[in-house]
Structure formats: C-alpha cells, structure tokens
Amino acid sequence: MSISLVTDRTASDEDARMASPLAIRGMTVSYGQTPAVFSVDVTVRAGSMTAIVGPNGAGKSTLLKAALQVIKPLAGTVSVFGKPLAQMRDRIAYVPQRASVDWDFPTRVIDVVTMGMYRQLGLLGRVRSHHRAAAMASLTRVGMADFATRQIGQLSGGQQQRVFLARALAQEAEIYVLDEPFAGVDAATEKAIIAVLKELRDAGRTVLAVHHDLATVPEYFDDVVLLNTQVVAAGPVEEVFTDANLHATYGGRLTTARIDPESVAG
Amino acid sequence: MLADALLLQLGYNATLVTIGACLLGIAAGVAGTFLFLRKRALVSDAISHATLPGVGLAFILMVGMGGDGRSLLGLLVGAGISAAIGLLCVHWLTTRTRLGEDAAIGAVLSVFFGFGIVILTIIQTMNAGRQAGLEGFLLGSTAGMLRGDAILLAVSAALVLVLVLILRRPLELAAFDPGYAQATGWSMGRIDLAMMGIVLVVTVVGLKVVGLILIVALLIVPAVTARFWTERAGHVVIIAGAVGGVSGYVGAAMSAIAPALPTGPIVVLVGFAMFLVSLLLSPGRGVLASVLMHWRYQRRVHMRQGLLALAQGQPIFETLTHRLLRRAGLILPDGVPTSEGQAAAAKALLDETRWSIVRADQSFAAAATRYDGLTAIETVLTPDQLNEVDARIKAPEVVA
Structure with a gap:
C-alpha cells in the first residue's frame, strides 16, 4: 500500500515536471566551496506568476541565472515542457538586473528592443518593417513608445527597466524570467510592469520573477518559492506564504524585511 | 611633397606601404571597436606582446630546417601560435583562478615579452641571425615591404570585415549584455573566441607595419575616437574603420616623404591627432x-x-x-x-x-x-x- 502511494506521488511529480514550462531539478551552484544554491527543485506551474523570495544572499538571482545557463551550475538539470533547455531557448525571455549592463553603451531604445529579435533574425536576416513595428508595439505596451530614438543613457532607472521588459516582449516567448524587475524603480513603473506581466499571465504565458518586497507578494503573484540557499517552501501563495514559513526563510531578519522602505513607498 | 605622397606618386614601395597601412588601419579600427565596447581593450596588448616568442622560435626552427628563416608567412604563423597560447593563458588565469583580468594581462604580457627578448638575443649570436631584422617586429618596419605582404594585408583586412559583418549581432549583444546573450542561446564562449580570433588576425598581420608595441593603439584609438561622434554601435564600427584607415594612409604617406621617420609610430600619432580633435571638439561628448x-x-x-x-x-x-x-x-x-x-x-x-x-x-x-x-x-x-x-x-x- 505504502509503496504504491510513493509511486503515485513520484509519478504525478514527474507529470507536473513534464508539463511545466520550467522545471529545475537538483540544482546546486557554488562560488568556491560554499554553495549559493543547494539541491534546489522548482517546478513552475504553467500559466502562473511565481515569485522567488528570500533574504539577501539567498541565491535568488543565482538560481535564475543557473536555470537559464547564464552561469554554470555544479549540478542540476532544467527542462522546459519536458524537453532539455538547449532545445527550448526561444520559448524563454530573460530580463536581467538593470544594473548588470553599462547604460552608456552607444545604442538607442529601439535598438535594445530589436536585440530581442536577434535570435529570430539570425546572423544576416534584415530588420524589416514588420520587425520594427513589433519592436514599437513592445515599447507601446510598456508605455515607452515616445522614447524609441533616445540614447539609453538618458533614461531613468524605471524607464531602463521598462526597455528591458520591452526587449523580452519582442521575443514573443512563452516564459518570462525576470531578475528583480521592481528593484529601484518608481511607483508608476512598478504598476506598468505588473500590469504587463498580468496581461501575459492572462494570455496563458508563465512568469517567474525574483522579488524582494514581501508586502506585495500576495497582491502580485499566484505561487511563491521561499528560498534560502535551499527551498524552504514552495506552492500557491495562500498555502505557503505563512508567517511560519517566512520566519524559517528569513530567521531574525524578517522584521527588517517587513519595513523595507520600498514596500512602504509602494 | 606631402601631396605627392597622399596621391601615391612616390614610387612603387611607398604606394604599397600606404595602401597596406590603410587596409590594416580599417581592419584594426573595426575589430578594435568590439574589444572596446566589450571593455576588454587591453587584452589586445597581451596578444600583441605574446607574439614575440613565436616570431623568434619560428625563425630558429626555419633556420634549423635549412632555410634562411626570413619567410614572413612562417614568422607570422609562429607569432599567431604563440599569441594564441598567450590568450589562452589570460583566459585560463581569469576563469580558473581568483586573479582579475588586469593582473592576468600584466603577467602574460610581461612574461611572454621577456621570453621573446631572450630568444631574440640568442638569435643575435647565431650566424644567420645577424641580418634577420627581427627587431622590425617590435616597432614595425615597412622599408622592405613586398607585393606579397601587401596582398596578405588586403586579404586579412577583407576577412576581418566579412567576419565582423556576419557576426555583428552576437558581437554587439555580447558587448552590451552578455548575460542576456547567453540566456537567449548565444554561446558567449564562442562569441568571445570569434572576437579574439579576429583581433589575433589583425595583430599578427599588423606586426610588420606598426610593430607589436604599437598595434594596440591602432586597435583602440579609432574606436575611442569614433565614440565621440555617435550614439549607435553600428556607426561606431564604421567611423572607427574610417579613422583607422585615414591614420594608416596619412601616417604611411607622411613617413614616405621623410624616410627617417618610422611608419608605425607616425600612423599611431596621426590616429592620436584625430582622437585629440574629437576629444576637444565633439559636439556631444567633447571637452x-x-x-x-x-x-x-x-x-x-x-x-x-x-x-x-x-x-x-x-x-x-x-x-x-x-x-x-x-x-x-x-x-x-x-x-x-x-x-x-x-x-x-x-x-x-x-x-x-x-x-x-x-x-x-x-x-x-x-x-x-x-x-x-x-x-x-x-x-x-x-x-x-x-x-x-x-x-x-x-x-x-x-x-x-
């Protein structure tokens, strides 16, 4: 009896993984001898908005980067709808942290968005008018159409974040993976971004974001992964986002996390 | 006199040198732009200094095999191999140890250069070595440039331009946002390898013209100069190619009318003059x-x-x-x-x-x-x- 129960359970886990737009299994990443992320399993539910939440240094961004093979994990596999990531790259759009690039780079807003179509364009494909129209449409969705020909160095932090989101939208992907999309952005940008993400979710796409503001988790997200090097708890927000779990994730640091000035302002 | 030189009226050799330097300048300006945008300009300095032991060892090997050791192609192949080894050392030190790229570049540059000088000194004591003229690789020497050398420069420049044209998108993406490039499935390893390969070709064929000490200037100065005049990466590439080409052409022409003036340093100084003008007068970013x-x-x-x-x-x-x-x-x-x-x-x-x-x-x-x-x-x-x-x-x- 107990044996069949276990088998049932692993079988249904396996089904969930096969159907998942992003299933991470046994992921360990380490810088030197200390693991930043240790043996993490995450199965993102299709059509959900999932937050990865945890204290500073919990390995949130590291997990995302390793999942997309931006950095090389020590161990772990990633599957996209049951297939290896390498075959499914074009289904995933990644929005890196805004601070990860040099905004004095000689390029314009519209050029950055066009970069989202480089895979589709290939090495030599010409940028045609429908590509330009698609790039403009992405900018319009994030409210940045008026900025198309500005040099990116002239943008505010929130505008930079919107441009990054527009680039991801131009990819026409099924899964949107965002690293701290609300870090250091103004309230209007936060609203604009969350509206776009909810539109994507309502259109059946999947959103996975590293998030730092506990106060807005229940309002913005369906599922949550509480991470502190390992997964403390994962599942629907109403089941998992409890004081006990948060305490286990943040330890004594919870109070400071709760009065994060960003969350008060938002 | 200068007008004659600029109009290629100073004879066969001067014309070859001027056209060769111009082509090298274009290729170096274009290739250097992506190094500059990727903030890895100094890697080219490690590459160029790492060519020296290869030049010396290739000479010794060719003499040992019974030749006179002065085949330019043979010397350049040696230079390319040792530069590639130097580049691998920088890469290995940066990724596998805790050394930063700056320290790795400094270490590789000085060790390879020192080793190269030792080999050149040994060659001086060899019978065949006295007239080898290998010192010309340090600061460039265009006096004995042959038709074949100019053709080699032309072919290499064309190769570099074609490669950059094909790879412009991944190169631009890797320079602006490497994490995003990797996440969308471009292999950063391969893009960087291609970029370094392009720079390696320019460095090796440029050795004879400007020398290994100054080739880095020809890679970096045009890109830095171009950046003053535009806010678009594609335009930086084109302007840098033009700046490099003009420096090569004008520099070689100037050194042709005063043969005591070495070509390489003059080419670099012409490029520097264009940089200075841009630094002062650029409407957007100038002083x-x-x-x-x-x-x-x-x-x-x-x-x-x-x-x-x-x-x-x-x-x-x-x-x-x-x-x-x-x-x-x-x-x-x-x-x-x-x-x-x-x-x-x-x-x-x-x-x-x-x-x-x-x-x-x-x-x-x-x-x-x-x-x-x-x-x-x-x-x-x-x-x-x-x-x-x-x-x-x-x-x-x-x-x-």
Missing part, C-alpha cells in the same frame, strides 16, 4: 562642448532663479544672478525689476506652475522627463495639452 554647456547652463539657472525670486518678491543675493539680470535689462541697479523684468518673472512663475502639474501627471510621463527647470513648456507640449494644463491651474479641484 569644449561640455565646458560651454556647463557655462551656459549655469547662466540660465541663475537667470531662472533670479526671475522666480523676483516673481515672489524675494531679494537677490548672488552677484552673478544680479549681474545677469541687470545686463538683460530686467532689473535696475538697486534690484527693482523693470517692467520687462516683471513680465519675464511672471512668465517664469507660470512656466514652473505648469511644469509642476505636468510632472505630477503620469499621462505626461514622456514630457515630464524634459523638465530641467529651464525649458519653456511651450516647446514640449502641444497647444492642446497646454490648454488642458492651464484649465487645471484656473479650476482647482474641489475636494469632496
């Missing part, structure tokens, strides 16, 4: 433009603050403000506004009020970013939008 902009901006700020003070009946304390307003005929020497002054002050206050409404309203987000405390709002908003704003000033919202 003069920013000094002038600051000077004008400061005066406009003082004017504006003075007018706002007048509008609100406050006294003006700063002498610069006072002087500017007086010179514009807006106040009398005792600080009392003239009638023009009163009008201008009222206009400034209205502008500020309109701006504060625009900035508080998200539907004007794009216009609001143009706010700098100085720009007249009429230049930003359409008359319709302006009416909308004014309606809100005159009819304040009724609370409850």
Whole structure:
C-alpha cells in the first residue's frame, strides 16, 4: 500500500515536471566551496506568476541565472515542457538586473528592443518593417513608445527597466524570467510592469520573477518559492506564504524585511 | 611633397606601404571597436606582446630546417601560435583562478615579452641571425615591404570585415549584455573566441607595419575616437574603420616623404591627432562642448532663479544672478525689476506652475522627463495639452 502511494506521488511529480514550462531539478551552484544554491527543485506551474523570495544572499538571482545557463551550475538539470533547455531557448525571455549592463553603451531604445529579435533574425536576416513595428508595439505596451530614438543613457532607472521588459516582449516567448524587475524603480513603473506581466499571465504565458518586497507578494503573484540557499517552501501563495514559513526563510531578519522602505513607498 | 605622397606618386614601395597601412588601419579600427565596447581593450596588448616568442622560435626552427628563416608567412604563423597560447593563458588565469583580468594581462604580457627578448638575443649570436631584422617586429618596419605582404594585408583586412559583418549581432549583444546573450542561446564562449580570433588576425598581420608595441593603439584609438561622434554601435564600427584607415594612409604617406621617420609610430600619432580633435571638439561628448554647456547652463539657472525670486518678491543675493539680470535689462541697479523684468518673472512663475502639474501627471510621463527647470513648456507640449494644463491651474479641484 505504502509503496504504491510513493509511486503515485513520484509519478504525478514527474507529470507536473513534464508539463511545466520550467522545471529545475537538483540544482546546486557554488562560488568556491560554499554553495549559493543547494539541491534546489522548482517546478513552475504553467500559466502562473511565481515569485522567488528570500533574504539577501539567498541565491535568488543565482538560481535564475543557473536555470537559464547564464552561469554554470555544479549540478542540476532544467527542462522546459519536458524537453532539455538547449532545445527550448526561444520559448524563454530573460530580463536581467538593470544594473548588470553599462547604460552608456552607444545604442538607442529601439535598438535594445530589436536585440530581442536577434535570435529570430539570425546572423544576416534584415530588420524589416514588420520587425520594427513589433519592436514599437513592445515599447507601446510598456508605455515607452515616445522614447524609441533616445540614447539609453538618458533614461531613468524605471524607464531602463521598462526597455528591458520591452526587449523580452519582442521575443514573443512563452516564459518570462525576470531578475528583480521592481528593484529601484518608481511607483508608476512598478504598476506598468505588473500590469504587463498580468496581461501575459492572462494570455496563458508563465512568469517567474525574483522579488524582494514581501508586502506585495500576495497582491502580485499566484505561487511563491521561499528560498534560502535551499527551498524552504514552495506552492500557491495562500498555502505557503505563512508567517511560519517566512520566519524559517528569513530567521531574525524578517522584521527588517517587513519595513523595507520600498514596500512602504509602494 | 606631402601631396605627392597622399596621391601615391612616390614610387612603387611607398604606394604599397600606404595602401597596406590603410587596409590594416580599417581592419584594426573595426575589430578594435568590439574589444572596446566589450571593455576588454587591453587584452589586445597581451596578444600583441605574446607574439614575440613565436616570431623568434619560428625563425630558429626555419633556420634549423635549412632555410634562411626570413619567410614572413612562417614568422607570422609562429607569432599567431604563440599569441594564441598567450590568450589562452589570460583566459585560463581569469576563469580558473581568483586573479582579475588586469593582473592576468600584466603577467602574460610581461612574461611572454621577456621570453621573446631572450630568444631574440640568442638569435643575435647565431650566424644567420645577424641580418634577420627581427627587431622590425617590435616597432614595425615597412622599408622592405613586398607585393606579397601587401596582398596578405588586403586579404586579412577583407576577412576581418566579412567576419565582423556576419557576426555583428552576437558581437554587439555580447558587448552590451552578455548575460542576456547567453540566456537567449548565444554561446558567449564562442562569441568571445570569434572576437579574439579576429583581433589575433589583425595583430599578427599588423606586426610588420606598426610593430607589436604599437598595434594596440591602432586597435583602440579609432574606436575611442569614433565614440565621440555617435550614439549607435553600428556607426561606431564604421567611423572607427574610417579613422583607422585615414591614420594608416596619412601616417604611411607622411613617413614616405621623410624616410627617417618610422611608419608605425607616425600612423599611431596621426590616429592620436584625430582622437585629440574629437576629444576637444565633439559636439556631444567633447571637452569644449561640455565646458560651454556647463557655462551656459549655469547662466540660465541663475537667470531662472533670479526671475522666480523676483516673481515672489524675494531679494537677490548672488552677484552673478544680479549681474545677469541687470545686463538683460530686467532689473535696475538697486534690484527693482523693470517692467520687462516683471513680465519675464511672471512668465517664469507660470512656466514652473505648469511644469509642476505636468510632472505630477503620469499621462505626461514622456514630457515630464524634459523638465530641467529651464525649458519653456511651450516647446514640449502641444497647444492642446497646454490648454488642458492651464484649465487645471484656473479650476482647482474641489475636494469632496
């Protein structure tokens, strides 16, 4: 009896993984001898908005980067709808942290968005008018159409974040993976971004974001992964986002996390 | 004399050198742009210094095999192999140890160069080595340039341009946002390998013309110069190629009319002159433009603050403000506004009020970013939008 129960359970886990737009299994990443992320399993539910939440240094961004093979994990596999990531790259759009690039780079807003179509364009494909129209449409969705020909160095932090989101939208992907999309952005940008993400979710796409503001988790997200090097708890927000779990994730640091000035302002 | 040189009227050899240097300049400018944008310009210095042991060892090997050791192709193959080893060392030190790229470059550059000098010294003691002329690889020597050398430069330059044309998208993406490039499935390892391969080709074929010490200047200076004139990566590449080509052409022509002048250093100095002009005169990023902009901006700020003070009946304390307003005929020497002054002050206050409404309203987000405390709002908003704003000033919202 107990044996069949276990088998049932692993079988249904396996089904969930096969159907998942992003299933991470046994992921360990380490810088030197200390693991930043240790043996993490995450199965993102299709059509959900999932937050990865945890204290500073919990390995949130590291997990995302390793999942997309931006950095090389020590161990772990990633599957996209049951297939290896390498075959499914074009289904995933990644929005890196805004601070990860040099905004004095000689390029314009519209050029950055066009970069989202480089895979589709290939090495030599010409940028045609429908590509330009698609790039403009992405900018319009994030409210940045008026900025198309500005040099990116002239943008505010929130505008930079919107441009990054527009680039991801131009990819026409099924899964949107965002690293701290609300870090250091103004309230209007936060609203604009969350509206776009909810539109994507309502259109059946999947959103996975590293998030730092506990106060807005229940309002913005369906599922949550509480991470502190390992997964403390994962599942629907109403089941998992409890004081006990948060305490286990943040330890004594919870109070400071709760009065994060960003969350008060938002 | 210089005109003759520039019109390629100074004989066969001078013409070969001038065209060769021009092609090398174009290739180096284009290849160097991506190094510069990727912030890895100094790697080229490690590559160029790491060519020296290869040149020496290739010479010894060729002599050992019975040749005279002076086959340029053989020497360049040796240079390429040892430069590639140097590059691998930098890569290995950076990724597998805790050394930063700067330290890795310094270590590889000096060790390879030192080793190369030792080998050259040994070659000097060999019978065949006395007339080898390998010192020419240090600072370049174009005197004995042959037709074959010029063809090698032309073919390499063409190869570099074709490769950059094909790889421009991944190269640009890798320079701007390597994490995103990797996540969308471009292999950063392969892109960097291709970039370094292109730079390696330029460095090796450039050895004979400008020498290994100065080739780095030909890779970096055109890109840095081009950056002053444009805000688009594609245009930086084209302008850098042009700057490199002009430096090569003009530099070689100048050294042709005064044969005592070495070609490589003159080419680099011509490039530097173009850099200096750009640094000073570029309209967007140049030194003069920013000094002038600051000077004008400061005066406009003082004017504006003075007018706002007048509008609100406050006294003006700063002498610069006072002087500017007086010179514009807006106040009398005792600080009392003239009638023009009163009008201008009222206009400034209205502008500020309109701006504060625009900035508080998200539907004007794009216009609001143009706010700098100085720009007249009429230049930003359409008359319709302006009416909308004014309606809100005159009819304040009724609370409850």
